[in-house]
Amino acid sequence: MRKRSKYKPKPVLLNPMGYVIESMTPVSQHESFLIDLKIKTHMALVNMTRGKAVRGDVDTLIQTANIVEALYRMGFGTEYGDVMRNGSNALHSVGVRGAKSGQFILRSEEMKALNTLMELHDAQLEVITLKDMERAYKLVVEEFRQRKMRPIVTREMV
Numbered sequence: 001m002r003k004r005s006k007y008k009p010k011p012v013l014l015n016p017m018g019y020v021i022e023s024m025t026p027v028s029q030h031e032s033f034l035i036d037l038k039i040k041t042h043m044a045l046v047n048m049t050r051g052k053a054v055r056g057d058v059d060t061l062i063q064t065a066n067i068v069e070a071l072y073r074m075g076f077g078t079e080y081g082d083v084m085r086n087g088s089n090a091l092h093s094v095g096v097r098g099a100k101s102g103q104f105i106l107r108s109e110e111m112k113a114l115n116t117l118m119e120l121h122d123a124q125l126e127v128i129t130l131k132d133m134e135r136a137y138k139l140v141v142e143e144f145r146q147r148k149m150r151p152i153v154t155r156e157m158v
Contacts (some may be wrong), residue, residue: 022130042066068124094106
């Protein structure tokens with residue numbers, strides 16, 4: 001049996017100039033992508049506020065909070081660090097309670113924190129480019145791979 005190599009070739013861009021030009025365009029100019037993303041995230045928040053949230057909705061909100069934090073670290077919305085931390089903490093506490101009970105119910109201060117976090121996310125999407133979004137996504141994936149993220153469910157809870 002042959003030993004497997006760790007070598008993975010890098011992907012080849014078929015149109016490098018198109019990639020560079022597309023990377024420089026703001027996310028706000030890609031209306032169909034932006035509308036789909038906003039509908040998905042806002043529907044998850046609406047389900048959460050109504051008390052009808054399922055795990056998929058919570059996962060969507062967690063992904064949104066991770067992107068907000070990555071964009072914050074990259075320098076977008078640095079004056080709103082407290083909004084980002086409060087929203088992440090509120091989402092974490094809802095996730096911990098929901099993991100125990102199976103129902104994701106918000107308290108009033110958590111609802112306010114998540115609403116302002118979603119406003120920050122929408123504002124960040126208006127000013128970033130596709131390259132910034134790609135870098136933020138890679139930052140989130142790398143932190144997940146290195147297990148630097150705060151888990152909602154720990155081994156003691158299971």
